[in-house]
Amino acid sequence: MSGTVTVTTTRPSATGSTEAADVPGSTPKLRLEHVHKEFIVRDAAAGRGARKRFTAVEDFTLDVRAGEFLTVVGPSGCGKSTLLDLLGGLTEPTSGRILLDDSPVTGPGLDRGVVFQQYALLPWRSARANVELGLEAKGVARGARARVADEYLDLVGLTAFADRYPHELSGGMKQRVAIARSLAFDPEVLLMDEPFAALDAQTRESLQDELLRIWRATGKTIVFITHGIEESVYLGQRVAVMTPRPGRLQTVIDVDLAGAADPGGGDGEHDDVRSSARFGRYRHEVWSALHAQTEDAHV
Amino acid sequence: MSSTVTPHAPARGEPLARPAEDTVAFADPPTLGRRQVLTADQDPTPPVGARLRGVGVRVLRASAAIVLFLVIWEVAPRVGLVDKVFLPPLSAVLESFWELLTSGELGKHVGTSLTRAGTGFAIAVLLAIPLGIAIGWWASVAQFLGPFLELFRNTAALALLPVFILVLGIGETSKITLVVYACFFPILLNTIAGVRTVDPLLVKSARSLGLPPLRLFQKVVLPAAVPTIFTGIRMAGTSSILVLIAAEMVGAKAGLGYLITYAQFNFQITNMYAGIIAISLVGVSINAVLVSLERHFSRWRTT
Numbered sequence: 015m016s017g018t019v020t021v022t023t024t025r026p027s028a029t030g031s032t033e034a035a036d037v038p039g040s041t042p043k044l045r046l047e048h049v050h051k052e053f054i055v056r057d058a059a060a061g062r063g064a065r066k067r068f069t070a071v072e073d074f075t076l077d078v079r080a081g082e083f084l085t086v087v088g089p090s091g092c093g094k095s096t097l098l099d100l101l102g103g104l105t106e107p108t109s110g111r112i113l114l115d116d117s118p119v120t121g122p123g124l125d126r127g128v129v130f131q132q133y134a135l136l137p138w139r140s141a142r143a144n145v146e147l148g149l150e151a152k153g154v155a156r157g158a159r160a161r162v163a164d165e166y167l168d169l170v171g172l173t174a175f176a177d178r179y180p181h182e183l184s185g186g187m188k189q190r191v192a193i194a195r196s197l198a199f200d201p202e203v204l205l206m207d208e209p210f211a212a213l214d215a216q217t218r219e220s221l222q223d224e225l226l227r228i229w230r231a232t233g234k235t236i237v238f239i240t241h242g243i244e245e246s247v248y249l250g251q252r253v254a255v256m257t258p259r260p261g262r263l264q265t266v267i268d269v270d271l272a273g274a275a276d277p278g279g280g281d282g283e284h285d286d287v288r289s290s291a292r293f294g295r296y297r298h299e300v301w302s303a304l305h306a307q308t309e310d311a312h313v
Numbered sequence: 314m315s316s317t318v319t320p321h322a323p324a325r326g327e328p329l330a331r332p333a334e335d336t337v338a339f340a341d342p343p344t345l346g347r348r349q350v351l352t353a354d355q356d357p358t359p360p361v362g363a364r365l366r367g368v369g370v371r372v373l374r375a376s377a378a379i380v381l382f383l384v385i386w387e388v389a390p391r392v393g394l395v396d397k398v399f400l401p402p403l404s405a406v407l408e409s410f411w412e413l414l415t416s417g418e419l420g421k422h423v424g425t426s427l428t429r430a431g432t433g434f435a436i437a438v439l440l441a442i443p444l445g446i447a448i449g450w451w452a453s454v455a456q457f458l459g460p461f462l463e464l465f466r467n468t469a470a471l472a473l474l475p476v477f478i479l480v481l482g483i484g485e486t487s488k489i490t491l492v493v494y495a496c497f498f499p500i501l502l503n504t505i506a507g508v509r510t511v512d513p514l515l516v517k518s519a520r521s522l523g524l525p526p527l528r529l530f531q532k533v534v535l536p537a538a539v540p541t542i543f544t545g546i547r548m549a550g551t552s553s554i555l556v557l558i559a560a561e562m563v564g565a566k567a568g569l570g571y572l573i574t575y576a577q578f579n580f581q582i583t584n585m586y587a588g589i590i591a592i593s594l595v596g597v598s599i600n601a602v603l604v605s606l607e608r609h610f611s612r613w614r615t616t
Contacts, residue, residue, distance in 0.1 A: 102521050103521075103523075104517065104520060104521060121523070122520055122521045122522065122523045123523045124522065124523055126521075127521075128518065128521040130514060130517075130518055132514055134512075134514045134515055134517070134518035136515060136532075136533065136536070136537075137537075137613050138536050138537070138539075138612075138613040139613075147519070147522065147532065148522050150532070151522040151523060151524050151528070179613050180613075181613070199522075
């Protein structure tokens with residue numbers, strides 16, 4: 015619970031505050047303050063035409079540090095995707111507010127890049143042209159667009175496939191293109207909504223490693239939403255556990271897997287972190303947090 | 314001795330075989346960009362001889378029915394199966410066709426018809442696509458115009474021909490208006506469908522980039538709707554010629570429809586058939602052009 019709120023003094027000038035005060039836990043990159051989201055939905059039980067309020071996200075307070083990899087885990091229907099839509103500015107909170115670098119989020123913008131589960135690539139554009147979409151929105155000149163796009167396709171290992179259309183790419187490749195697209199316009203935060211859920215297990219594992227590599231290479235702040243406990247532990251520096259009905263932040267678990275698989279050193283890439291005892295303990299901790307809530311709900 | 318060993322038991326002295334799961338080639342290996350695992354461009358072209366043979370068989374199969382029909386057309390009048398006067402043999406019709414073609418008369422009629430059809434078709438495209446987009450995108454526009462358009466959609470174009478002639482006279486205007494009317498609905502309905510069926514996720518993802526509405530339209534909604542719109546355009550192209558010929562048969566001084574009725578009235582039966590052949594050829598060509606355009610704009614579609 016201690017990880018949920020970091021006490022900070024709000025600085026009057028937001029400019030350069032993240033750069034200058036690079037002390038961990040000082041100014042958060044992204045801050046959610048008592049974020050509450052309600053929908054009006056049909057109430058079938060109360061008869062025809064009846065409406066009721068449905069709380070998707072309730073009193074969600076969390077700080078995300080600059081450069082942090084935060085995973086949000088929860089069962090389906092716990093409001094994870096609503097949370098991501100809120101962060102992306104695609105919908106507005108009913109109450110509470112979201113701050114990015116101390117300024118409130120009022121709508122979608124190029125300071126955040128969203129990666130969706132179903133890739134959302136434009137099928138009539140080649141991989142390169144898809145990556146260019148965000149750059150077009152940003153107003154980058156044509157020549158520079160192609161150069162930047164190629165740079166990011168290279169980052170995700172798809173240089174040879176730049177001229178391919180989405181239907182000519184595998185699911186994993188499409189998601190790489192989507193990641194490249196969201197990184198290319200250089201957002202402050204990368205928001206990922208179960209990006210690997212539609213992929214097969216092996217592709218998913220390789221993309222998880224790719225994502226970690228990209229994260230280390232770019233130093234982006236990443237908020238990664240998933241329903242997979244193992245995925246959340248494997249990727250996240252911190253795991254925010256959400257519980258459903260209403261979607262609430264149950265707890266935040268700090269994860270430190272450095273050297274978990276290979277105490278003798280090495281880059282750890284070829285070692286199975288997932289089978290280490292420490293990984294197992296974290297997984298159980300997340301699992302227990304998810305499970306505890308389910309039992310509460312029954313009482 | 315080694316042959317009796319079960320596949321799972323490691324042979325003595327050899328390194329332990331890794332479990333099958335680990336040796337399966339990754340469908341999407343993490344080394345993809347750095348190491349060329351999949352070849353991006355392999356040439357799957359079969360040898361030229363086999364290709365030519367394949368094309369030959371296909372052409373033969375596709376044209377067999379047409380050839381058979383033409384042969385019957387030629388033979389039936391000659392052997393007296395049908396009256397030569399009302400259905401002259403194909404060769405006689407082709408002779409008239411050639412005469413009409415070389416005298417320039419056929420060209421004049423085709424030109425007149427194509428100008429009318431093309432003008433009406435172009436006006437219909439310019440009207441129907443923007444309106445279809447508006448109806449497809451804004452529910453309020455759809456609610457306002459939906460019932461009105463539904464009423465007219467179910468009124469056959471040719472039923473309105475007398476009205477157009479009464480109001481607009483017998484000249485070019487009434488004929489072009491009829492073509493516009495006939496072309497309008499296929500394009501409109503397909504544009505509406507195209508705009509409405511744009512993948513909402515694509516729109517959401519473009520919105521997440523902060524694209525303003527107009528750019529969202531230009532970059533996402535329109536390109537996504539283009540193949541569906543083109544289906545409507547192709548349908549409109551076919552019906553433009555169809556209704557025009559009918560209109561020209563009722564009242565005109567030139568055009569393919571006029572050529573046919575005029576020839577019939579003057580008992581130039583071979584000329585009449587020549588006109589009908591010209592209509593078929595024009596129709597097939599227009600369709601071929603529109604199909605290739607449609608294909609050009611839908612290249613990215615899987616299939």
